[in-house]
Structure formats: structure tokens, C-alpha cells
Amino acid sequence: MLNYIWGGFFLIGALVSALRCSNGDVGAFQEVIQASFDMAQLSVEIALGLVGLLALWSGFFRIAERAGLIDSVSRLLSPFFTRIMPEVPKGHPAQGAVTLNLAANMLGLDNAATPLGLKAMQALQSLNPQKDTASNAQILFLVLNTSSVTLLPVTIFMYRAQLGATDPTLVFIPILLATAASSLVGLLTVMVVQRIRFDVVVLAYLFTILVAISAFIYWLSFLSSSQLTDVSTMLANGLLLAVIVLFIAVGMRKGVPVYEQFIEGAKEGFGTAIQLIPYLVAMLVAIGVFRASGALDYGLEWIRLALTNAGINGQIVDALPVAFMKPFSGSGARALMLDVMNTQGVDSLPALIATVMQGSTETTFYVLTVYFGVVGITRIRYALWCGLLCDAVGLTAAVILGLWFFS
Numbered sequence: 287m288l289n290y291i292w293g294g295f296f297l298i299g300a301l302v303s304a305l306r307c308s309n310g311d312v313g314a315f316q317e318v319i320q321a322s323f324d325m326a327q328l329s330v331e332i333a334l335g336l337v338g339l340l341a342l343w344s345g346f347f348r349i350a351e352r353a354g355l356i357d358s359v360s361r362l363l364s365p366f367f368t369r370i371m372p373e374v375p376k377g378h379p380a381q382g383a384v385t386l387n388l389a390a391n392m393l394g395l396d397n398a399a400t401p402l403g404l405k406a407m408q409a410l411q412s413l414n415p416q417k418d419t420a421s422n423a424q425i426l427f428l429v430l431n432t433s434s435v436t437l438l439p440v441t442i443f444m445y446r447a448q449l450g451a452t453d454p455t456l457v458f459i460p461i462l463l464a465t466a467a468s469s470l471v472g473l474l475t476v477m478v479v480q481r482i483r484f485d486v487v488v489l490a491y492l493f494t495i496l497v498a499i500s501a502f503i504y505w506l507s508f509l510s511s512s513q514l515t516d517v518s519t520m521l522a523n524g525l526l527l528a529v530i531v532l533f534i535a536v537g538m539r540k541g542v543p544v545y546e547q548f549i550e551g552a553k554e555g556f557g558t559a560i561q562l563i564p565y566l567v568a569m570l571v572a573i574g575v576f577r578a579s580g581a582l583d584y585g586l587e588w589i590r591l592a593l594t595n596a597g598i599n600g601q602i603v604d605a606l607p608v609a610f611m612k613p614f615s616g617s618g619a620r621a622l623m624l625d626v627m628n629t630q631g632v633d634s635l636p637a638l639i640a641t642v643m644q645g646s647t648e649t650t651f652y653v654l655t656v657y658f659g660v661v662g663i664t665r666i667r668y669a670l671w672c673g674l675l676c677d678a679v680g681l682t683a684a685v686i687l688g689l690w691f692f693s
Contacts, residue, residue: 291670295572295576300579302580302584303318303579303580318578322578326570329566329567329570333560336401336559337560340556341555343398344558345548345550346530347401347551348548349534349537349544350382350536352542352547353533353539353542354540355382355536356382359381360378360381361377363381364376365487366487367381369482369485369487369488370426370477371423371427374423375413380413380423383405383406384410384427386406387427390402398526403431404656404657404660407661408558410423410427411424411663414661417662419663420658420667424663424669425476425668425669425672427657428654429473429669429676430473432647432648432653432672432676433471433473433647433676433680434465435469436461436645442457443458445641449624449628457638457642457645459691460688460690461642462503463683464642464643467679471675471679472679475675479668564659565660576614589606589610601635602685605640607626608626608643612649612677613650613677615651616648616652619643623637623640623644626640627640638688639688642684647681650670653673654673
């Protein structure tokens with residue numbers, strides 16, 4: 287399926303470019319070719335930018351493994367993971383790696399989440415009997431990353447503050463509700479497709495997580511706007527530093543040669559980043575051609591026209607470019623969000639909805655490319671469709687919640 291989607295980006299892009307040229311737009315082909323060159327260069331820049339992060343966190347992860355911390359986390363959550371990921375043996379290091387990645391995502395620690403996610407995918411790949419085909423556990427893990435539950439969307443707060451928002455954290459609750467809806471639908475969908483039983487243990491863990499998140503939100507609700515921004519930044523970075531110190535301190539206490547193990551892990555991280563380049567080039571160039579041809583813009587205009595004719599609030603339409611860019615490009619969606627903020631006003635309804643959209647889900651094609659690319663998976667089965675379903679739910683929830691909270 288990925289072959290058809292990837293090829294379709296190029297074929298549709300070429301067709302739309304040809305139509306533009308036939309209508310007198312002589313620069314259409316040049317724009318598409320230039321976009322392919324630019325995206326190829328961007329792919330390498332992204333991979334090289336990941337080198338340092340992957341080396342850093344692969345090194346720390348190696349220390350945690352040798353110190354037994356990953357095994358401890360795995361044992362703690364093994365009753366839950368052995369049910370939702372039955373092909374992963376009880377106490378396997380993959381369980382700890384998955385847990386650390388999801389925790390980093392929830393706290394908005396992007397610099398740690400991606401390296402930890404790649405380590406988790408590699409650990410799951412070690413159990414995969416068909417190395418070119420995504421396993422059930424890998425699909426579930428990818429969908430949870432695509433839905434991207436984020437408790438502290440610090441970056442979005444910062445953008446709103448920089449553009450002069452009256453209350454930078456006004457979108458906090460809608461973002462959390464939208465991303466929670468996306469994640470819940472993604473988890474339940476994969477569990478249904480994979481015929482995973484909803485027994486008492488699974489329900490107990492999910493209920494505990496829900497209660498913990500609710501308590502966290504309740505506590506944050508007592509903070510003022512400025513306090514929430516400060517607490518979010520301090521908590522996110524403080525926890526990240528605490529994790530690093532914990533890894534090193536426990537490693538030293540147990541006699542692990544922490545420096546030597548860090549170096550060995552960092553070497554693995556460097557190799558992982560370089561391995562990603564072909565996969566990033568393939569997908570980002572295809573998306574770049576699709577965008578530069580104007581195909582995405584035409585699609586947005588048709589949808590805008592259909593919604594307007596249906597009598598739907600025109601202000602929603604102004605935020606839609608963010609929704610349709612989000613699955614393809616995180617940086618592109620962020621740029622469109624900032625454009626809506628600048629043109630419509632940072633506290634306008636379109637800008638608020640666009641902001642909730644930006645925080646509701648992850649970039650599906652990028653996550654799929656990076657996480658499956660690092661382990662060489664080319665047969666993704668139903669992973670993309672489940673990821674896009676999460677996008678659809680999260681983005682739809684963003685619109686509904688935006689109208690509910692801000693109209």
C-alpha cells in the first residue's frame with residue numbers, strides 16, 4: 287500500500303503541474319523540481335540534526351539498560367503490556383523502552399521522545415519474525431505515537447506568547463481533550479483489529495492512567511496563565527534532567543562503567559541517524575512534489591468551497607490548511623498555524639482552532655517513515671490507515687472543541 291501512496295504523490299503532482307503549465311503557468315515544473323531538491327536537502331539536514339540527539343539518548347539508554355532500570359520499568363508494566371502486546375515476552379526490554387517513549391511524548395519532551403521511540407522500535411524489531419513486515423506490537427506502538435498524547439504543549443504556549451496572546455495557555459484543555467480522544471480511538475481501533483481482549487487488568491491500567499491525567503489537569507487548573515507556562519517549562523525540563531541524573535546515579539551505584547557504556551550507546555545512535563536518510567529522502571521528496579505542484583492547495587480550495595456552500599462557519603475553513611497539512615509535514619503545519627495567527631489575529635477563532643489542531647496529533651507520514659525506516663520495514667499493513675484515523679479524530683475533535691470553548 288505504501289508503494290501506491292508514495293507513487294501517487296509523484297503522479298498526482300506531475301499531473302497537476304502539467305495542468306498548470308497548460309493554463310500558462312510556465313514555472314510549474316520548475317517549482318516541483320526545485321521542491322524535490324529542497325526536500326532532499328532537508329531530509330539530510332533532519333537526519334544529521336538527529337545524530338546528536340540519538341547519540342545522546344542512545345548513550346543514556348545504554349546506561350539505563352546496564353543498570354537494570356529498563357527491566358524494572360518492564361516488570362512494573364508487564365501485566366498491561368503482555369495483554370495489549372502479547373507477542374512481547376513478559377519483562378522484555380521493549381516494554382521499558384515503549385514506556386519511556388510514551389512518557390516523553392506526554393510531557394512534550396520532543397528531543398527525548400524520538401530517540402527513545404527509535405530505541406523502542408528497534409527492541410520490538412528484535413522480536414519480529416518477518417523483518418520487512420510490521421508486527422502487531424510495532425503497529426500499536428506507531429499508532430500511539432501518531433496520536434501523541436501531550437500533557438504539556440509548551441512549544442504552542444511559547445508561540446502564542448510571542449505573538450501577544452492575552453492568555454497563552456487558553457488552548458491547553460482543548461488540546462489535551464483532542465489528543466486524548468485521538469489516542470483513545472487509536473488504541474481501541476488497533477485492539478479491535480488485533481482482537482485483543484479488554485479484560486480487567488487492561489481496564490484497570492487504563493482507568494488508572496485516566497485518573498492520573500485527570501488529577502494532573504485538576505491541579506493545573508488552579509494555576510494562573512503565567513504560572514502554568516512557567517510550571518510547564520520547569521516541569522518538562524526538570525523531569526528530563528531528573529531522568530538523566532537517575533540513569534547515571536543508579537548506574538554508578540551498581541558499578542556500571544557509565545562513561546564507557548555511554549560511548550558504546552552513542553555509537554549506535556550515530557549509525558541509526560545515518561540509516562534514516564534514504565527513508566526520509568523518499569517520503570519528504572514525494573510530499574514536497576505533491577505540495578509544490580499545487581495539488582494540496584487545490585484540494586483545500588474544493589473543501590473550502592464545499593463547506594462554505596454547506597453553510598458551515600467560514601472561520602473554520604480558515605484553519606483547515608493546518609488540518610490537511612498536519613499528516614504530511616509538522617513544519618508545514620506549524621508554518622500554516624503561525625500564518626493563521628498573523629493574518630486572523632492570535633486570539634481569533636480560526637487561530638485558536640488551528641492551534642488546537644497543531645497540538646492534537648503527530649505528523650503521521652513522518653512518524654511512519656522514521657520509525658519503520660530505522661528497522662527497514664517496507665510492508666506496513668494497516669498502520670497508515672490507523673494513523674490517519676487518529677489524525678481524523680484528533681482534528682475533528684479540535685474543530686468541535688474549538689467551537690465549544692471559543693465561539
